[in-house]
Amino acid sequence: MEIQNKATSLFRNFFNVRMVQIRTFHMTWFAFFSCFFAWFGIAPLMIVVREEMGFTQSQVGWTIIASVAVTIFARFFIGWLCDRIGPRLAYTGLLIFGAFPVAGIGLANSFETFLLFRLMIGVIGASFVITQYHTSVMFAPNVVGTANATSAGWGNLGGGVTQFAMPLLFSVFVVGFGFTEAAGWRLSMVVVGCVIFVVGILYYFFTQDAPDGNYATLRAKGEIVQKDKVTKSYLSAMKDYRVWALFLIYAACFGIELTVNNVAAMYFYDYFDGITLVTAGMIAASFGLMNIFARTLGGIFGDNFAALWGLKGRSFWLFIVLLGEGIALMLFSRMDVLFLALPMLIIFSLFTQMAEGATFSVVPFINKKALGAVAGTVGAGGNAGAVAAGFLFKSDIAWNDAFLIIGIVVTCASLLPFLVRFSLQQEEEERALYEAAHLDLLELRAARAVEELNRSRGIIEEFNRTHGEKVHRPHPEAV
Numbered sequence: 001m002e003i004q005n006k007a008t009s010l011f012r013n014f015f016n017v018r019m020v021q022i023r024t025f026h027m028t029w030f031a032f033f034s035c036f037f038a039w040f041g042i043a044p045l046m047i048v049v050r051e052e053m054g055f056t057q058s059q060v061g062w063t064i065i066a067s068v069a070v071t072i073f074a075r076f077f078i079g080w081l082c083d084r085i086g087p088r089l090a091y092t093g094l095l096i097f098g099a100f101p102v103a104g105i106g107l108a109n110s111f112e113t114f115l116l117f118r119l120m121i122g123v124i125g126a127s128f129v130i131t132q133y134h135t136s137v138m139f140a141p142n143v144v145g146t147a148n149a150t151s152a153g154w155g156n157l158g159g160g161v162t163q164f165a166m167p168l169l170f171s172v173f174v175v176g177f178g179f180t181e182a183a184g185w186r187l188s189m190v191v192v193g194c195v196i197f198v199v200g201i202l203y204y205f206f207t208q209d210a211p212d213g214n215y216a217t218l219r220a221k222g223e224i225v226q227k228d229k230v231t232k233s234y235l236s237a238m239k240d241y242r243v244w245a246l247f248l249i250y251a252a253c254f255g256i257e258l259t260v261n262n263v264a265a266m267y268f269y270d271y272f273d274g275i276t277l278v279t280a281g282m283i284a285a286s287f288g289l290m291n292i293f294a295r296t297l298g299g300i301f302g303d304n305f306a307a308l309w310g311l312k313g314r315s316f317w318l319f320i321v322l323l324g325e326g327i328a329l330m331l332f333s334r335m336d337v338l339f340l341a342l343p344m345l346i347i348f349s350l351f352t353q354m355a356e357g358a359t360f361s362v363v364p365f366i367n368k369k370a371l372g373a374v375a376g377t378v379g380a381g382g383n384a385g386a387v388a389a390g391f392l393f394k395s396d397i398a399w400n401d402a403f404l405i406i407g408i409v410v411t412c413a414s415l416l417p418f419l420v421r422f423s424l425q426q427e428e429e430e431r432a433l434y435e436a437a438h439l440d441l442l443e444l445r446a447a448r449a450v451e452e453l454n455r456s457r458g459i460i461e462e463f464n465r466t467h468g469e470k471v472h473r474p475h476p477e478a479v
Contacts (some may be wrong), residue, residue, distance in 0.1 A: 003224065005211040006140040008437045010147050012445075021138040024207045025151055028131045031091055032155025034199045035127035037162045038102045038192045039067070042118070044163045044265045044281040045170055045185045049114070052182050059111050061394020064262045066118045068255075068386035071125035075383065078126040079133070079376020083230040086209035086216075087134040091127065095200025098124035103193025106186030122383075124196070129379040131155055133372055136364045137210050140437035141430060142303065145314070145361025149299020152360060153291040153353060159261040160288020166192075167281045225369055237370035238377065245419040246359060246366070246374075247381030249318065252413035253325060253355035255385020256406060259393070260287055260349075262386075267399050272338050283342060290349040298357025311365055311422040311430055318358040318417040325351035326411030333403035356382075362420060365430060 007013070007021035017023045042049065050060055081090045101120035108114035132148050139147040166188055173184040209215045210224075218224045225233060237243060264284035269275050275283070298321060305313030328348035335341035359378065366374045392402035422430075 003137050003210050003212075003218075006144075006437075007138060007147075007211070008140045008142060008440045010139065010143050010150065020208055021211055024134060024138050025147060027203055027207050028091075028134045029151040029154040031095060031199055031203050032127050032131040032152065033158040033161075034196045035095070035098070035124045036155055036158030037165070038098070038158075038196050039121060039125050040159050040261045041102070041162050041166050041189055041192045042105060042121075042185070043067075043262050044166050044277075044284065045188065046266060047269060047277050047280070048170070048181050048185050053111060053114065055111060058394050060266070061390060063115060063118050064259070064393060065387055065390035066115050067122050067262060068125065068258050068383045068390065070119050070122040071383040072380045072387065074123045074126035075129050075376050075380035077376070078129045079372035079374070079379070080230065080234050081372070082130055082133045082376075083225070083234065083370065083372035084227055086214055087130045087137070088204065088207050088209050088214065091130045091134070091207075092200050092204040094124060094127055094130065095196050095203060098127075099193045099197035099200070101193075102196060103190045106189050125383060126379075128152065128155070128382075129372070129376045132360050132363065132375050132379070134207070134209075136371055136375070140440070141364075141434045142307075142437040144364050145299040145302040145306070145357070146296065147299070148360040148364070149302070149357030150296040153293070153295025153299075153357060156257065156291040156295065156353070156356075157288060159257070160285045160291060163261075163265060163281045163285035163288060164278070167278050171278075230370075230372075233367075233370040234373040237367045237373035240367065240374075242366055242420045243374055243377050245416050246363065246378045247384070248413060249322065249416050249420075250356070250359050250378050250381040251385025251388070252322060252410045252416075253352050253359065253385075254379075254382030255387075255389060256325070256329070256410065257287075257349075257352050257356070258382065258386035259389040259406075260284075260352075262390075263393055263399065264345075268338075268341075271336075271400065272341070275338075283338075283345075286342070287345055287349045290346065291353055294350045294353035295357040298354035298359075299361050300357075301354070302358045302361025306361070306430075306434065310427045311362075312427070314358070314362045314365075315417045315420045318355065318362065318420075319414055321351050321355040321358050322414035322417065323411065325355050326407050326409075326414055328407075329410060330404055330407035333400050333407060336400075365422070365426070 007019065010025065013019055013022050017026065046060065078090060101117050105114065105117035105121065108117050131151050135147045135151045136144055169188045169191065170184045173179045173187050174181055179187065210218060212218065215224060219226055264287055265280040268283045269277065269280040301317050302314045305317040325348065328344065328351050332341065332344040332348045335344050363374055363378055364371065389406055392405060393399060
């Protein structure tokens, strides 16, 4: 059954946290922001780590691959888990248990132990699937693309913030408190681990699974798929070729963002003259900071294209932004001076993150009975793409040439959205649901307008009554 009472507006009620949909939206993006920050917290400090531990380029490459490899399997599993126990419990558990390897990487004293912790930290990357799942069940078709894109984009922002925040935190420990560099990066990761532990506790108390309650309650009422049917629905969704097309599409956008988050600071530090650790982090941060609005744009345009051309409009918009991403990345790879490379990096970032938002404006419409399966599989595609790209950066290929190769692959992948098609029946059903949600929004706006009008009339009547009394009341001296 379709989950009821989804919110038909996001920004109109943006600060009304009494609405469970809005409160959940804010908790999801902040939880994902915290996870993303923790996931890539070590990346801008790898310049220090590789010097301390004497890592070779190949070993650095393996740490890049490890950080995203295990997330593939975690995302497959977490999608199924969301359908089983609900996003609230899934997110709480992931945050609390994920805090331990984040803080624990400070205990690493060799390449092997560092690699193991980096691998374990990658599990928290599954948080993305829960974020998209939770906003998908909270928001109606007319705004779900925008809600998904914004929550994910602001979460991904953690990957940009960490690029300059972690070097600054590291500097506080080293310069401010006098710790050694070896102790500084370790303590910095302990702080991050403590933060996501606390966020996990907050998520449990401030969210619920769906607008009308938690999954246990809804299952008791027969309003959602029963637990014993979740696995069957999951396997059914996995047989849909469109899911795997979106898997590859997400590999070509989010997979590349993950790769850039891992290598950007080192790339600018090694390939451009006069770049310090903090400066390299600041430049790398500009890529991730575009998430503050770029991914949201992808979702907004996805919803608008759907308003004009239905579900096929969402797929066509996805083609446009993927093509732009591939072309921009190829151009970026050829820039060898900073004043040209930086603006090209921004343009590349814009298209990449819009493509991510556009992808998850399509995902909620593939299979509503197995939303976790679809979201988990497509989300895993992002990490599969990052693993594939990671092998280029551990090889002997120059990193700018690696970016060129990836750009060519992304350009070719821009044709995949044309495989994501919908039946005429589904197009009509979704059009009806879209119009119903839009009508609900118009009715809500009309009710608020009437309320404001009545309030204004009351103020005017009170003013006239008071003013009239003052006009007709005799002055005391006249009496």
